Amino acid sequence: MSSTTYPRALRRNLTAHGFLIGAVLCFAFFSWYPMVREVLLAFQKAEGGKTNWVGLDNLRTVFNDPAFGQAWRNTLLFTGLALVLGFVVPFLVALVLNELRHLNGYLRMLVYLPVMLPPVASVLLFKYFYDPGYGLFNEVLDFFHLPAQQWLQDPDIAMLCVVVAATWMNMGGATLIYLAALQTIPGELYEAADLDGAGLWRKIWHVTVPQTRLVLSLMLLMQIIATMQVFTEPFLLTGGAGPEGSTTTVVYLIYQYAFNFNNYGAAAALGLLLLVLLAGFSAVYVKLSRAEDE
Incomplete structure (x- = not known):
């Protein structure tokens, strides 16, 4: 290596490592440190700016x-409904x-347009649609001479209303990912299916789904992780708790512990439980995926 080439290579490597170190420091400060701090805070109690170790008291x-059981039931209900709508519809x-x-x-x-809109604007738009007095949905029902609904005020359908709004807001990204996966399927497979006399649904089930299996399984995992949070x-739609607590979720309960009750230890403990559950689910998914590939 010549005397002029070595300093140039050194500067290039220093620049690359400088960007890498900057990214690692950002992740460490804004992602990894809060995670470690949250785990420690789950076993501590913060009072007067000081923290004391309390063991499992926060978990108790x-x-x-x-509200603990209800929050988990509502979260699982939201996840189930979101998988039916938010996973299948896109x-x-x-x-x-x-x-x-x-x-x-x-x-x-x-x-894809709803994804580009600010989430708050999209939610407030649906809040207008759901208004029992002048909302669009009740106007449509009135046009067909059907009784008006108390959409977000009815504990039986409030969670479903939230799922519909969330699906409309987030389906654009998933749709484009699925569309990209569909365009990689060789056309010869569909031609062979046509020669075998396969109908539309048989081609979807025996050609489309197997060819997009990896994308579908990954999107399923991401969907569950996102909807559980x-x-x-x-x-924004129901104030968090909803009528009779019907839309209280685990993350909203964490918010209540931290910012309404000033009990950061309990908030961290509940967040830790959610983290362990999602990490366990992800580990099972990875293990099953590896076993299937083998």
Whole structure:
């Protein structure tokens, strides 16, 4: 290496390592440190700016809270409904977009548009739609001479209303991912299915789904992780708790512990439980995926 080449290579390596160190420091300060601090705070009690070690007291406080069980039930209900709507609907929309030959770009932009809107604006739009007095949905029901509904005020359907709003807000990204996966499927497979006399649903089940299995399974995992942490939609639509606590989720309960009750230890303990659950689910998913690949 010549005398002029070595300093140039050194500067290039120092620049690359400088960017790498900066990224690592950002992750350490804004992601890893809060996670470690949250785990420690789950076993501590903060009073007057000082923390004292209390062991499992925070976990006992969380388990003894009457809202604990309801929050988990509501969160699991939201996750289940979101999988039915937010996982299936984007895939079906992607199937339709993949078959269209005209206005493809326009329709894709239209599907992705809700993702580009600020989440608060989207939620407030649906809050207007759900208004029992002058909301759009009740206007539609009135047009068909159907009785009006107390959408967000009815504990039986409040969670479903939240799921519908969340699905509309977030389906654009999933739809484009599915659409990209569909376009990688060789056309010869569909031609062979046509020669075998397969109908539409048989081609979807025996060709489309197997060919997009990896993307579908990964999106399923991401969907579960995201929906188990839902907060924005119920907080803005129903104030968090909802009628008779019907939309109280685990993350909203964490928010209540931290900012309403000033019990950061209990908030951290509940957050730790959620972290352990999602980490366990992710570990099982990875293990099953590896076993299936082998």
